[in-house]
Amino acid sequence: DQQVKQNSPSLSVQEGRISILNCDYTNSMFDYFLWYKKYPAEGPTFLISISSIKDKNEDGRFTVFLNKSAKHLSLHIVPSQPGDSAVYFCAARPTGANSKLTFGKGITLSVRP
Amino acid sequence: KAGVTQTPRYLIKTRGQQVTLSCSPISGHRSVSWYQQTPGQGLQFLFEYFSETQRNKGNFPGRFSGRQFSNSRSEMNVSTLELGDSALYLCASSLASGGIHPSFFGPGTRLTVL
DSSP states (O other): OOSEEOOOSEEEEETTSOEEEEEEEOOTTEEEEEEEEEOTTSOOEEEEEEETTOSEEEETTEEEEEETTTTEEEEEESSOOGGGOEEEEEEEEESSTTOOOEEOOOEEEEEEO | OOOOEEEOSEEEEOTTOOEEEEEEOOTTOOEEEEEEEETTTEEEEEEEEETTEEEEEOSOOTTEEEEEOTTSOEEEEEOSOOGGGOEEEEEEEESSTTOSOOOEEOOOEEEEEO
């Protein structure tokens, strides 16, 4: 049972436009959410996170929105750049010192010049 | 500061064999966690070690095991390999156990089981 779902496997966006990457979760115990970016032949790198007590977190061109009632979060990249082309993973974890991260399957973002 | 290193980077084994993968965390980091990445399942948590103790474990069979040494380096072992074990195995290091998130991942070991 996939508790973190990234239903769209890929997304293609024009440079300069907004990229919106979506993620849904089913476990109501999740209270901390993260996005990772992964380039080919490299490990994932942490991008941005959000706690369930907030509904928005912004870091430069990256903003994560959380809708707890819909169990949905999204990552907005504005403006999109060709260097943003990568696989993006959504991840979530419940409360607890030893709780583990659950990842989605990832979405491949392609930003066209 | 050197990043997380994993060896070997690529490995080809046959069914029934066993394999050992190694991960050296960032200097000063004491927590190492392991993940399996496959196209169909994404990243799945295997286990986490901190101060030579397993702190958390994912839903994988007992063929998957690991350990951590006093210098925080970690190894994972897969015995009696199956075709479905073909995957990219990633390790991540963190300063402490149960941290908010693993920030630093290694490049992974690509295991192919024939």
